[in-house]
């Protein structure tokens with residue numbers, strides 16, 4: 001088992017490695033690690049890299065019940081392509097029913113509070129279950145995705161979740177991501193080619209216009225400062 005000292009050391013070490021070695025370093029610590037995938041192109045690249053190297057890193061997706069059909073199909077296709085299992089975490093049925101009673105099925109359009117409540121039930125609570133007991137949480141965050149993500153590090157402590165978050169693609173451009181996907185024949189969501197660089201739940205994602213930021217199509221009716229679901233907000237309660 002490899003031991004890594006501080007997150008600052010880990011940040012420096014990861015910065016000097018390529019993608020394979022970044023992932024291998026985490027796997028070789030011998031501590032439990034998980035990738036959460038939304039099946040977007042960055043997560044597909046990470047899934048491919050983990051699968052091709054047969055690294056002991058779990059691959060998990062949050063099946064919110066509101067995904068695009070294309071995304072659901074891609075989960076199956078990716079499992080077949082790489083001969084892997086993608087663990088599906090679904091929301092608690094009673095919590096979903098309670099949300100619908102209180103806000104309505106699509107109540108998230110009405111207020112930021114209602115939207116956060118939906119993301120909490122359908123994403124954050126299942127995420128908490130998926131991350132339980134993990135030491136490392138691998139994500140596809142990149143600095144180029146949005147202003148909110150411009151300072152994404154390779155490694156950061158998430159004290160509320162008692163783990164270290166690892167962002168192996170932090171310094172990759174979208175062109176780097178596309179080149180890797182093409183080189184390794186990684187299956188991609190067909191929605192990317194229809195103007196969706198970032199894909200979440202179907203009712204909360206629209207195509208972006210030329211020149212718009214990559215995440216402009218997520219919760220487009222809200223202002224930019226609030227446009228995260230809380231998954232990647234350190235210490236978020238929701």
Ligand code: SF4
Nearest residue numbers: 108118119122201204
């Ligand atoms: S992205 Fe939209 S549908 Fe999905 S959990 Fe959040 S508010 Fe609900």
